[in-house]
Amino acid sequence: MKLYDSKMAPNPRRTRIFLAEKGVSVPTEQVDMMKMEQRTAAFTALNPLQRMPVLVLDDGTVIAESLAICRYFDALHPEPPLFGVGAKEIGLVEMWSRRVENNFFATVAAVFRHLHPAMKDLEVPQVPAWAEANRPRVTQFLELLDQQLSQHEFIAGDRFSVADITALCTVDFMKPARLIVPEGAANVKRWHAAVSARPSAKA
Amino acid sequence: MKLYDSKMAPNPRRTRIFLAEKGVSVPTEQVDMMKMEQRTAAFTALNPLQRMPVLVLDDGTVIAESLAICRYFDALHPEPPLFGVGAKEIGLVEMWSRRVENNFFATVAAVFRHLHPAMKDLEVPQVPAWAEANRPRVTQFLELLDQQLSQHEFIAGDRFSVADITALCTVDFMKPARLIVPEGAANVKRWHAAVSARPSAKA
Numbered sequence: 001m002k003l004y005d006s007k008m009a010p011n012p013r014r015t016r017i018f019l020a021e022k023g024v025s026v027p028t029e030q031v032d033m034m035k036m037e038q039r040t041a042a043f044t045a046l047n048p049l050q051r052m053p054v055l056v057l058d059d060g061t062v063i064a065e066s067l068a069i070c071r072y073f074d075a076l077h078p079e080p081p082l083f084g085v086g087a088k089e090i091g092l093v094e095m096w097s098r099r100v101e102n103n104f105f106a107t108v109a110a111v112f113r114h115l116h117p118a119m120k121d122l123e124v125p126q127v128p129a130w131a132e133a134n135r136p137r138v139t140q141f142l143e144l145l146d147q148q149l150s151q152h153e154f155i156a157g158d159r160f161s162v163a164d165i166t167a168l169c170t171v172d173f174m175k176p177a178r179l180i181v182p183e184g185a186a187n188v189k190r191w192h193a194a195v196s197a198r199p200s201a202k203a
Numbered sequence: 204m205k206l207y208d209s210k211m212a213p214n215p216r217r218t219r220i221f222l223a224e225k226g227v228s229v230p231t232e233q234v235d236m237m238k239m240e241q242r243t244a245a246f247t248a249l250n251p252l253q254r255m256p257v258l259v260l261d262d263g264t265v266i267a268e269s270l271a272i273c274r275y276f277d278a279l280h281p282e283p284p285l286f287g288v289g290a291k292e293i294g295l296v297e298m299w300s301r302r303v304e305n306n307f308f309a310t311v312a313a314v315f316r317h318l319h320p321a322m323k324d325l326e327v328p329q330v331p332a333w334a335e336a337n338r339p340r341v342t343q344f345l346e347l348l349d350q351q352l353s354q355h356e357f358i359a360g361d362r363f364s365v366a367d368i369t370a371l372c373t374v375d376f377m378k379p380a381r382l383i384v385p386e387g388a389a390n391v392k393r394w395h396a397a398v399s400a401r402p403s404a405k406a
Contacts, residue, residue: 055294057291063294068295068297068300072290072294088260088264090278091274091278094270095266095268098268098271127330127333129333130336144251
């Protein structure tokens with residue numbers, strides 16, 4: 001088994017944090033996205049979409065997409081639960097996980113990918129107007145998140161979950177996207193300090 | 204329990220097809236998105252993101268996001284499995300489900316939302332250059348999907364799954380987006396005819 005990983009990118013970090021929370025160790029190989037190594041013929045044969053991370057099983061099966069790799073390991077190692085336990089919590093974790101992905105990770109990524117000069121060969125064409133359309137959505141979502149975190153320790157409730165992992169990676173992704181968490185978002189700041197202090201955050 | 208549903212939109216349809224495949228019936232209330240009913244104060248109180256569908260449980264818990272609602276019902280009604288069985292299949296279903304969402308549903312939606320005159324009050328601002336950037340990605344993904352379906356009956360393998368549900372809703376969403384499946388995509392056409400013939404497709 002091998003996990004193709006990229007230290008700099010937010011998606012592979014989601015998988016690494018998930019594995020660290022599970023206490024699972026997997027052999028990894030680094031793919032340097034700044035050198036476009038995810039676009040080589042060898043890597044494209046593994047994942048035609050040229051995205052990271054990718055897990056290759058011992059039988060040769062390829063599982064791409066960070067949260068698909070998480071679901072694979074979750075099925076093998078259910079503890080600690082990171083996708084919720086019981087129908088209601090499972091639904092709420094998935095709701096917040098998707099809200100964070102679609103309204104926060106995706107909007108920060110749009111600002112980064114469509115404005116940052118380092119992305120000009122990776123995001124073709126860059127559409128600056130799309131970045132600008134997403135910029136206010138980042139702040140809007142942080143208001144909703146701050147309200148949720150005023151009532152709960154973690155994003156989906158009282159238990160750390162994949163929604164926290166994606167949101168942590170997104171807040172840290174705001175720095176290269178040249179975005180900042182508003183001063184007034186005190187609950188987001190409290191939560192971010194807490195999840196950043198977990199050993200998994202360094203994975 | 205009540206499911207807030209919109210007959211015209213692709214996301215609520217994903218949930219309806221999932222429930223029909225499970226043989227589960229839920230009381231529904233229609234929300235007319237063309238009349239902006241998802242932006243009323245009453246609906247915004249349920250889902251601040253003003254998105255459809257939304258499930259409200261008997262204890263008042265609100266679960267938004269179509270696939271989060273599917274996960275809730277899947278936990279209560281595991282049969283037939285639509286998210287895979289066993290770690291490997293679970294990983295592959297999630298991989299294809301996310302590939303379809305991120306590279307097909309999202310790209311078709313970008314073309315529709317940023318070009319269609321009917322969306323001018325819902326997608327603000329419309330960014331036509333973003334629609335045009337996504338147009339070739341729809342065709343590119345259909346090539347990958349056609350290759351996958353040349354080797355498997357369904358998208359994630361030999362079993363119908365949520366990946367098929369999202370892809371079916373996306374192919375049908377291509378019509379209002381004024382996009383067409385290329386003539387050469389024979390495997391996609393074979394698969395689309397088969398999944399459209401399932402009773403759940405009419406849900």
